[in-house]
Amino acid sequence: MPQTRISRRHFTLATAAAAGSLALPSFAQGGWPTRPIRVVVPYTPGGFTDQMARLVQAGLQARLGQPVLIDNKPGANSLIGVDAVAKAAPDGSTFGVVIAAYAANTTLYPKLPYDPQKDLTGVSLMGVSPLLAAINVDAPFKNARELIAYARAHPGKVSFGSSGNGSAAHLTTELWKSLTQTYMIHIPYRGAAPALTDLMGGQIQLFFDAPTGLINQAKAGKVRLIGVAGDRRLAAAPEVPTFIEQGFAGFTGSTWAGMIAPAGTPREIVKRMSDEVARIIKSDETRAKLDAMGTIPAGSTPEEFDAFITAETAKWAKVIRTAGVKLE
Template identity: 85%
Template sequence: MPQHRLTRRAFNLTAGAAAVTLASPSLAQPAWPSKPIRIVVPYTPGGFTDQMARLVQPGLQARLGQPVVIDNKPGANSQIGVDAVAKAPPDGSTFGVVIAAYAANTTLYPKLPYDPAKDLVGVSLMGVSPLLAAVNNDAPFKTAKELIDYARANPGKISFGSSGNGSAAHLTTELWKALTGTYMIHIPYRGAVPALTDLLGGQIQLFFDAPTGLINQGKAGKVRLIGVAGDKRLPAVPEVPTFIEQGFAGFTGSTWAGMLAPRGTPREIVKRMSEEVARIIQLPETRAKLDAMGTFPAGSTPEEFDAFIAAETRKWGDVIRRAGVKAD
């Protein structure tokens, strides 16, 4: 065969192969996921954030066909774990689950090791958990109104606990103080468990916290649940009214859980993960578990979650600046 015909044939074969490659993106890059997925939880095992991550873990493994590993990286009010996500390769192998403290940290810490706007993107809002307010059984008030009347008549006589400076519990109580014009003493703890212990013992009189930590204590009669800081009652404790129902218009405060990814993660991967998380969150068996936790299921698009984070950052930033809250 003449040389020029061989050359032309080789050119045609090469061009044809290139056309197939361009027409078939799946041949140009491996399908996702092609390796195990890591979900970083910036808190210790057993807490609300960890529970939410483990709630979707089995479903993600089944649907994505790869192991999904929970990696707990606590410390610095979630900064260590979030920084690990921000600096991870944006290849769809690393995600993170965060809570309301993530939005508050933007104002609390002027020098974060990561830039929330530049280093991370939202994947999906997973669930919203309005805080419950509990008071010690021996406290001289039994309702939200009685508590406020007592606080106004006795400035500084009520101590309230939180799981730490800048936590959702702390900021929600500061918001309530501003709304009601009261002065109460803040006692920060290193976690919700010691705060609850002191509430039971009477060292503090008031504690706002995620429902997971208070529902069983309230049902057992060990504390008195006086209100839900949301716009509707919790299915797990339907007898407890919202603060809005009790005359505190517009008062809401919650923790929430949502998934993030390193910025630069391919958009189709972020979208796929968002869809899978939302699908798992809305399953009847998942919703039943969330109900028991006092958490309303969400499941959002990445764009919706980004907008939600921006709104939360503004809301809690205003509270932090007005109350003069400082990080530990």
């Protein structure tokens, strides 16, 4: 009968469709992502964290098929933005990009508005960036040795900026002060961009930061670079010697950028996002951009990033306690 033939045909098509769906990952059945994805950046636009987020933004949009929106929420050394991620629904619609301060805050603050172990999870380490030291072009010193001599002769006369209390820039400069036995005044900012603006304007004289913003301003003659806080020179600024080369043995400091998500986000979504970030980071196009920024590409698994955060937390805890860093 025609009706019987039609029914069998429908049954065959339905069976084939069901079998095909079983071959798809579980998150694909829910169609993730089905709406725009928000990436919270806990700093002002223009700084290293913001640039790293925007570096993967277009690639993620193309690969995931949904708009990826950058949401800058600066303040409190990233606590405001990170807390927004921690309290977001764990449905794959919210992620965050953090830097080294994320690990340092665990020691710096006696009580956080979130629990980094219970409320958040790592997605991928994106890149690691040795810090550069820059000085104002009109400062009464032109290099690291002259800066030390001036700071010793004029205690408290030199001020240095950072992207916030407990940031990699702050902690690295505190180590520098301890190593060189100098006294300089710390001026915290709500992000790297305003600190760099004040460095160029002469309101502060020294600023350690990720190379991305400093290199271009140095090429334009607006700041002077005096050293790399790494174990080798940067391909993007080969003329700038490391501090180790200049006789400051063992002095290094770096920041990094990585993506996090609210705890409870389905593991298959976290892994999918991690895989996509890694593919973008490791592409020839992105690697070239990172090289120009003085950043070493990474692109890790969620498990690797969680282990990295644990190690960073322990490392910064030691630095904070040894240097006696206090929140101002």
